[in-house]
Amino acid sequence: MQLDIFYIPQYGVVMPVVVLVLFALLVAVLSELSATVKGHVPRGLPDGLAVIGFAFALLYTYLLGVDVWANGAKTYVWSWAGTTFGPPVGVVMGADQLSVMLMGLFSFMGLVVSIYSIGYMKEDTGLRHYYALLLIMVGAMNGVVISGDLFTLFMFYETMGLTSFVLVAFRRNWEGIEAAIKYLMMSAVGSTLILYSASYLYGLTGTLNLGEMSALLQAHPDQPIIPILIALMTAGFGVKGAVVPFAAWLADAHPAAPSGISAMLSGVVIKVGIYGIIRMNTLLFPIRTVYFNWPLLIAVFAVVTMTAGNFWALTQTDLKRMLAYSSITQIGFILFAFGTATEFGYQTGSFYIINHALTKGLLFLCAGAFLHAIGSRNLDDLRGIGKKMPVTGAFFAIGILSLMGMPPLSGFYAKFLILAAGVQAGLTVSGYYLVFSALAIFNAVLALGYYLRMLSTVWFKPLSDRAASAHRTSRSMAIGMGILALTLVVIGIYPAPVYTIAEAAGSALMNFSQFAALLSGAP
């Protein structure tokens, strides 16, 4: 079947967003209609629509990817009734290889989580809200990574934040609401910082378009306010991106959310924050030596994040909390790769983004399966549960092994490549990176402490009383987890295809000048 018939070249950039929003509307409308007509929403209607929606989004992202890889970055400018609203204040969307890679990742995770949620959310009500919000959230995430100007970026960013906030509190229990309010507060502060920085940038450059801004800032690199703007941007995006010291909301929000949403939060939502940091810094502020060395700053943040996440994780007794702190550590690793500001560093960082999203997604889904089976997330209650739920336990083991960096899983390559990039940066750019790399290795070894603890609790301890009553996972949950586990193993055995995608994404990030020109030159 010719898939190209779906592709409309002019709208190719925005299709992944539009498709998801359309499907969200479809879910809402059809569910309301059937609720009015039949009196209740038919089982599987919102679920099925969400799965189909994500599948379409993935398809459109793939088609866009084929186009971008062949012809370079693409843009889309909003036009209405004949007038195009271009720079300086219009809506411009641009997709380069990094954007496409991220959109593919987000849609894929959305697809897997929808499949998983079919089984997981079976006992919940209001599923039409859940799936509609999930579709909008992923649509907004897609929108963030293709935004070419600060207004669009902020709009999509806030949409993503609001929908994720509601999803965290979805079950309306005390824990969820408290976590969601904490998350909202901190997220609002972060967004305010971004808004503040964006307004200053507008005042400084007279445009909101990222491409024009990039050219202008590069022409006048000695504006004294620029370091402050860098700091504000990084801090603002860092709240969502789980950078210490802005990451206090993670530990509550990720455990409290329904597990599919935890997987999305830890796997992809925090990547949007990282995207914000790296895109803003590479596109807008590619000036290193004038005031201070922002890559080095990011690397320092990264090392602090890694270490703090590790130490916090070591003492946890709640499985999902431990995984949330582990996410903080892994974000530290990713930021470290981007902090090297070398092409190899960007490439390996992109690969690690993919790897971590898949791995952490899998682990949270497994934790959700355990939670669903015995109603507890406590490690003591989970002792030996792998023996009762062998399939889920096996997937959990695959996830932990990948996180630890054992071959033949993708985590080995991801970790190896990041450390190689760090050492290479240390030898070619600045000796500080060698120290950071050593600290990264130290953290990787330290993390073994609680990874092995999780693994041994699930598999190697004698069965606890609560775990003895576990029931086997439902089929859709197993399929969801199985897809992710299979991906990890496949990438582990044959990493080349996915790594080439990450390579292209990293190079696109590094060689941004063409993309910037495209964004600003758009009519």
Add this chain to the structure above:
Amino acid sequence: MQAITIPILSDYPMILTLLGLSVGGLLTLIVGSRSEKGARVLAALSLLGGLMLNVLLLLECGDSPVTHDFVWLGDTTNPIMTLGFLGDGLSAPVGVLIAGLGLFSVVYSFVYMENLRHPGLYYSLMVWFVAAMLGVVYATNLMQFFVFYELMLIPAFVLVYVYGVSEDPEQRSKNALQFWVWTAIGGMISLFGVFFLFGATGTMDIQTLYTTSMATNVAKFVGLMFLLGFGIKMGLVPLHVWAPPVYGEAPIPVLVLLSGAMTKTAAYGVIRIVIPIFRAVLADYSLGLMLISVVTMFYGAMLAIAQKDLKMMLAYSSISQLGYLMFGYSTMTVVGVNGAAFQIINHGILASLMFFCAGAIKMRTGTMEFDRLGGLAPKMPALATVFVLGGLALAGTPPMSAFPGEMMIFAGAAEVAMNGWAYVALMVVGVITTGLTAGYYLWAIRRTMYGQVPDELADVTDAPMTVLAITGVMAFFVVIIGIWPWLLWQYIQPVLSGILGGG
């Protein structure tokens, strides 16, 4: 030796070995859930196939090494990781050793491991363990080396954890986890060295690295990192602390693979990677390395004397013998390194032989403790013969295989002894340790095989035929290589002279 060429098998022996073992392991796992016998047959067949392919490789590598290279990560202009297979005179004998030990361990398990829980799991793990070790030996580039090096840990860990001899699962899990953590740390340290090397030279291909030049202090740092990482796996004092609990925990067939094969992959790593690339710069540290080696030899020997049971004595003896290997390496002389390379094969065979005999004693008498054994020689004549042969060989007696190896190691030490009295002192301690080794082996033989027979052992019979066949074959090799070392030497020596320059 004439090369026997069989069309496809001779062209791709290494790839076929790895494929065959992986698939064979999978089949063993699947079939084993129904029938233990099927699992045994499949595992033995896979390993037999692997062994034959490796022997084919050995026979043809004498003429020219067999190599294959596939780019796995990156592209042809900038390959980050390649999947490469190198079968030359150094990797082929080690490959034969590992495959052979795998086959023997599996066949030994037929009689030794009774009442196995999940026999399919056990046999498939043994097959996969061997496959991972072979992957290490065939590797042509550093990343591939470490992929398989880390991969080895998973089957080893599961084997020790599930099939360990301790009754208490907490104790088993403690020992097994400790093993994993130590070796994983060793792997990470070596990986740090690999990154450094990659950052400094831009390549991870081992053959290319032989001729790449790099800054001296970078080379020193990386060389020491590698030695540290490999030293943990080889069990050099004071990094050996993970070894005794694990050796005590593992059942004999698994122990043979751990001590006879896994430690040899680390030793192979030293001689393939560290010595050729860093020999010039590490010569400065030769004294320190020799000191560590001698301490390992001596400490291992002293602790071996103090052990009350045969298995732990042999375990500490293994640690001591690996000190010999490192001693040969640390002299950094051509003859010393050659001797150490020779000893890789010899020690692999001999240590495993002794472990098999100890297991046979346990099978027949129910114990390996010296206090409860004695006078078994008249009752188990065949086993006693191989046991005594092995003990004498490990003590360095000609005409058995360890003699030429040890002689070359000490010749290497004598060559550097010209450099100072410290070297002479270390060499003397080394020779004394050899005497100690002879001492505790002969004492062990005396205590188990000769003397008064305890009453409960009155109706002990000789070891099972399987065990006798296995140990007989191994003893045969020991004697043959001892009488005619050139059989093994013809493969190793050309490669080493090429790597080290000058024979």
